[in-house]
Amino acid sequence: MAIEFRLLGSVDARANGEVIDLGPRRQRSVLAVLLINVTQVVPLDRLMDRIWGERQPRSARGTLHAYVSRLRKALAGTDDVSIVQQSGGYLIALEQLAVDVHHFRRLIAQARIADGERALALFEQALGLWRGEAFANLDTPWLNQARDTLNAERRAAELARGEVKLRLGQHLDLLAELPARMAEHPLDEGLVSQFMLALYRSGRQADALNHYQETRLRLATELGASPSILLQTLHHQFLTADPALDVPQSASARTLRQLPDSSNHVTGRTANSPHCRACSQDSRSP
Known part of the structure; x- marks a missing residue:
């Protein structure tokens, strides 16, 4: 049985x-x-x-x-x-x-060594095993600690899945799913960086830069800290329209099919415009 x-x-x-x-x-x-x-x-x-x-x-x-x-x-x-x-x-x-915990960990291990759509499918399968808080309604010191460990593994898996989606050109999917997670963890700089890059790749450079400034202010106010090197580097790349931020070539066709009417978004970079209008306006921002 x-x-x-x-x-x-x-x-x-x-x-x-x-x-x-x-x-x-x-x-x-x-x-x-x-x-x-x-x-x-x-x-x-x-x-x-x-x-x-x-x-x-x-x-x-x-x-x-x-x-x-x-x-x-x-x-x-x-x-x-x-x-x-x-x-x-x-x-x-x-x-x-x-046992779903061990199945989750096995799938994540497989996803981390896989590529492309296969990796994404494995991450999706693993994260689909979650039905809520681990050990819901149970409360012992040891199980609470184990719950925290599993929550950290879940968040790491979600971040890794986000990186795969960015490599596959699925930044519009991230724009839909990240705000809810950032509401729970607004100072998670991994989430913030993915959200900023998804905005940038969707032609919303001004929004990406504004979100950086909001995060910088919040870090300073709540933690007395500056943005990580990751966020600072990403911000500089936005300002210089670094081609390294563009959608990977292998995902370009899929991304073009996903993009909505550009008239609904902030004007972005074009082939004849190496710097976006928003980048010029924000060039003096730290």
């Missing part, structure tokens, strides 16, 4: 599409810890620490054994998974890719 475990959202399990009742939150926390460490023995003391942290009840060991016993019963109808006790701890025996 095929089984899958999902941690990238609420913690659940499905066998042949049917939802398995995994019990109360603490019990699902035990399962989540075992699944993150699939095929590895988790010592009892470590497992208790990851479930209760410093607030372990006196009955923690007995309660933990009871949770595992109930999880075994819940999963008893499947042949693909078992929870075994060995070497002073518990191990969940399961095909690693049956």
Whole structure:
């Protein structure tokens, strides 16, 4: 019977599409810890620490054994998974890719060594596994830390996908999707740089330059910092109409098909105009 475990959202399990009742939150926390460490023995003391942290009840060991016993019963109808006790701890025996966290990481690793449309498809497949916050509704110190780690991996994957889209000439797609993510992380300079470049390649150089100035002011006001070398270099390239910022040659045909009527946008560079009008106006900006 095929089984899958999902941690990238609420913690659940499905066998042949049917939802398995995994019990109360603490019990699902035990399962989540075992699944993150699939095929590895988790010592009892470590497992208790990851479930209760410093607030372990006196009955923690007995309660933990009871949770595992109930999880075994819940999963008893499947042949693909078992929870075994060995070497002073518990191990969940399961095909690693049956757990969405491990499937996500495998797909991301494959995407990073792939090219073009193949890389984009792998990133899309990996990010499509997310259904919300990892371990939704579970709250333990260790799982909260693991959630932060996974959120960082997700954001890194989204940035990498954005770079692939830029290489493929899909900057208009980024213009549609980036504002929502920047609203959550307005000072993420990786997101800002992608958004600025997408604006620039869409013929909206003035908007790109304005966004740089807004980000520069916000960094100074909120963090007392200056833009990174990445953003400063990109800004200088805008001002000099650096050809390196143009859509890669292999993506040019696709990009031309995507572009809307240019009359709806700020006038951009042309073959006879090495510097855009907005660049000239902003040439004195830092």
